[in-house]
Amino acid sequence: MSDASLHDARLSACPACDAAPLAQRIAEKTGPADLILSLPTIHCATCISDVERALTAHPGVRHARVNLTLRRALIDAPGLAAQDLIPVVEAVGYEAHELDPAALAASTSDRQGRDILMRIGVSGFAMMNIMILSVAVWSGAEHATRDLFHLISGAIALPTVAFAGQPFFASAWRALRAGRLGMDVPISLALLLASAISVYETLHSGQHAYFDAAVMLCFFLLVGRYLDYRTRAVARSAAEELTALEVPRAFRLTQGADEVVPVAELLPGDLIRIRPGARVPADGEIAVGESEIDRGLLTGESLPVAVRPGIALSTGEVNLTGPLVLRVTAAGRDSSLARLAALVAAAESARGRYTSLAERASRLYSPAVHLLALSSFLGWFWASGDLRHAVNIAAAVLIITCPCALGLAVPAVITAASGRLFRRGMLIKDGTALERLAEVDTVVFDKTGTLTQGLPQLVSLDPLPEAWRPMALGLAQASSHPLAQALARALGDAGVLPAAVAEIAERPGLGIEGRFAHRRLRLGRAEWSGGEDGATARSASWFRLGAGAPVRLEFTDRLRPGAEECVAAIRESGRRVLLLSGDRASVVADIAARLGIEEWQAGMRPEDKAARVEDLSQGVSRVLMVGDGLNDTAALSMAHVSISPASALDAARVASDIVMLGSGLGPVSEALELSRKARRRIKENFAISIVYNIVAVPFAIAGFATPLMAALAMSLSSVSVTLNALRLR
Amino acid sequence: MEILAILIPVSLGLGALGLGAFLWALRGRQFEDPKGDAERILSKDWDDRPRP
Structure with missing residues (x-):
């Protein structure tokens, strides 16, 4: 299992880095x-x-x-x-x-999955056939019959072990060459020793042959390995699907017409068109056009920023109102997004590897088992001088202590738990994430896009006179600006029908205007619509009808569904909750008050967030970071464990251990509870397998162990561990 | 006891048959979409003749 998680770590490092050359290869591919x-x-x-x-x-x-x-x-x-x-x-x-x-x-x-399935199938069928013969031996077959049955069993078992045991042999060999004693070393030793001793016993018409045990061992351990693989494969394919949904394309301006090109093919100096509502695909400087852009994902600001020619934009920002033409200054590997991904990769390697419960158990287990088998061999050899008997005892000890239950204990629980979380919309990207989640005592939230939806919501319709509402709706509907859309939504929900507003024109950076019954309508910024903004916490838009006094419409950030319950549940469970945001203090204070979060900090830059999370981790705290923006990525990879919503930027999703697919925050607190339950089940499973060993090992050392006992102990412990794990579903 | 000479080859043969069927199904990618296959059996398409 240890090599499997290593494999995983390499996968999660930085898909964005690999994406560009891959896209090129696809473009070249014909057929x-x-x-x-x-x-x-x-x-x-x-x-x-x-x-x-x-x-x-x-x-x-x-x-x-x-x-x-x-x-x-x-x-x-x-x-x-x-x-x-x-x-x-x-x-x-x-x-x-x-x-x-x-x-x-x-x-x-996914050849690897089919490969394991095939080995499970082969060892399963071999196990059943050998078991038929073994039952005959256990029930009293003797002399020539017993020897014949042992011979046939051996003829089935040896090729099966040679084929189905390969994953264990390969990983044990790797571990030995690296100078370690993994779980797979005692497993391989038990398989080889059991097979060898059984061949010897069969040829000398001995009483006991452990062919059934060797094959059964293969079968149960492969099942554990397959569960482990499935969990990671399901999570990986869903995570890949999220990445694959954003096919990176840009509109390049060439002589005459626009041309659609993959982002990987953009070069500095290219002119690209960015339509309203589109994400900026490369770093650059505005050549033509005025608009407003949403920098929320990069900085955490909830308010759009007005831009004009000459202003620099970075990858990942969203263009809101007017079409823009951008002169590319850096694309692909040199863009700010790619640089950030590199920063994340560096932070990840600095985080260090987490030692999972399974690894800690195997570190204790492997030396103990080897020592036990060796000492019983030496003890018996010294006491009786019978080499064959001593080797037999040592093999029995290895087989009985073999970690069937231990190999199933963790993957069975993780599979059950992540299956349940997946149905609730949480995607576990890393096997140890659940264990780390169980240790969390401090939860850090980002604001924009995480606790809030990043979508403004109208505070109240009251300032807008009844008679103006249809005209306001007619005007607001025509704009794609988030504030106008929020106004349109609120008016629509109130049952207002839109008036036919004529001559609608969007003024980038200012607002939208139109004409209704010879009166001019304006919806937009304060100074343009004739209003006056004081220093307030909330974003506002002004609506003016003809020469009348302008009306101030206030907006607040809409909370994600389930945010209040989630924060309340986390606080109730005794964990500390913090809110770190890049937005203005007044806005952050407002949200913190609504959610009942006492500790908050505003105006934080990405480095500040990462430093604060590191600061918390330096103490005794185990931090869960929940965030979605580029400004959170460093903090996400610095935290003990991290969650990001599916709406987050690629880089943030890559940096986090768990991705939240639904729109609600409710699953976060559920995941915290479930992870604690899962850790308890894992520990119970360890206890079960230890109890089986404590009962069975003395028999094996005393020399009373029979193949029947080994088979019983092995299957009973494996089944009870699996059933215990299934209680989580 | 002579019956063993027949019974053992028969039981091994049956086992091998089962294993062969499993490997054939695995090679034919029949475990790729278990959910879809469970639903497809309810559909009336291709009831009269197999899908080309």
């Missing part, structure tokens, strides 16, 4: 195009046949197959692009998104 669509809403047989029928009926599609487990459609359609097929699926009533095949490369070829 039959395999398209992958994500279908998040399909759930039944009718959905499958609807989608497949619609896709295969489309000209040019050679083959289409829906995978319901992954909620994806795999389409073989040479010459077609995803943009051609998404409307086909949407026409039959299902949501469809394009997935970037490059980002999914790892999960489509």
Whole structure:
């Protein structure tokens, strides 16, 4: 298991770094195009046949197959692009998104999973057949019959152990070469010793052969290994899907027309067009256009910033109101986003590896077992002088103590717990994340995009006179500015019908204006609409009708659903809650008061956040960081364990251990509780397997152990450990 | 006891048959989409003839 988690750590380092060359390779690839669509809403047989029928009926599609487990459609359609097929699926009533095949490369070829399954199958069938023969031996077959049965068992068991035991032998060999004693060394030793001694006993018509035990050991341990693999594969494929959803593209301006190019192909000096509502794909300087941009993901500010030609933009910011033309100054590897990813990778390596409960157990276990087997061998050899008997005893000790239950104890619990969390919308990216989550005593939240949705909400409609509301709605509807949209939403919810406002024009950086019954309407910034903003906590917009006095409309940041309950539940469980934000103090204080958070800090830069989290960790605290922005990434990777919402930037999701797929915050407090339960179950499982050993080992050392006892102890402990884990579901 | 000469090969043969079927299913990627297969059996498509 130790090598598996090492493997995992390497995977999580920095997908963004690998993404660019991969995208290039895909662009160069010619031949039959395999398209992958994500279908998040399909759930039944009718959905499958609807989608497949619609896709295969489309000209040019050679083959289409829906995978319901992954909620994806795999389409073989040479010459077609995803943009051609998404409307086909949407026409039959299902949501469809394009997935970037490059980002999914790892999960489509999950050869490793099938490899383990095949070994489980082989050892399972061999185990059953040997068991039939063994039962005959246990019930009293003697002399020639017993020897024949042992021979047949051996003929089945030896190739099976040689094939199914390979993962253990390989990892034990790696551990030995690195000078360590992993879990797999005693396992391999037990397998080899049991097989060798059984061959010897069979050839000398001895009484006991441990072929069944050796194969059973393989079977149970492989099941544990498969569970471990599944958990990580499910989480990884879902995390990859999140990354693959954002196919990085940019609109490059060339002579005459716009051209769609992958972000990886942008060069400094290129001119790119950024439409309102789009994310800035590369660092650059505005060449043409005025607009407002949302820097929330980078700085945590909730208010849009007005920009004009000459101002520098960084990757990840969102353009809100006007179209912009950007001159690229840095793209791909040199962009600020990539630099941040490098910073995150550095912070991750600094965090150091967490030693999981399983690793700690195996560190105690391996030397103890070797010592026990060796001393019983030496003891018996010294006492009786019978080498064959002494080796037999040592093999029995190794087999009886072999960590079937130990190998299943952790993966069975983690599988059950992460399965339950997955159904609640939490995605565990790292196996040890649950264990680390159980130790958390301090929770640090980011504000914009984490506790709040990053979407403004109108405080009250009261300042707006009844008669003005239809006109305000008619005007606000036409804008994509978040404040205007919040106003439109609030008016729509109040049952107001929009008036037909004419000559609507959006003035980037200022607001939106129009005309209704010869009167001019304006909605926008204070100085432009004729209002006057004092120093206030809340963002505001002003609405003015003709020459009338302007009306001030106040907005506040809308809380994520479940935020209040989540914070309350965490505080109730006795953990400390902190709010760290890059936004202005007045706004942060407002949110903190609404949620009942006493400790908060505003105006923090990314370094400040990381430093504060490090500061907390230097003490006795174990910190859980929940955040979504670029300004949180360093803090996320610095914390003991971290969670980010699915809406977060790529870099933040990569840096965190758990991704929250739903929109609510409720699962965070549930995950904290469940992780404590899971840790308790893991410890119970260790206790169960230790109790079995304490009962069985004295028999083995005393020389009373029989293959029947070994089989019973092994299967009983494995089954009880698995059942205990299933109580979590 | 002569019956063993028949019974043991038979039981081993049956086991091998089962193992062969499992490996065939695994190679044919029949464990890729367990949820979808559980649903597909309810659909009326391709009831009369197999999917081409």
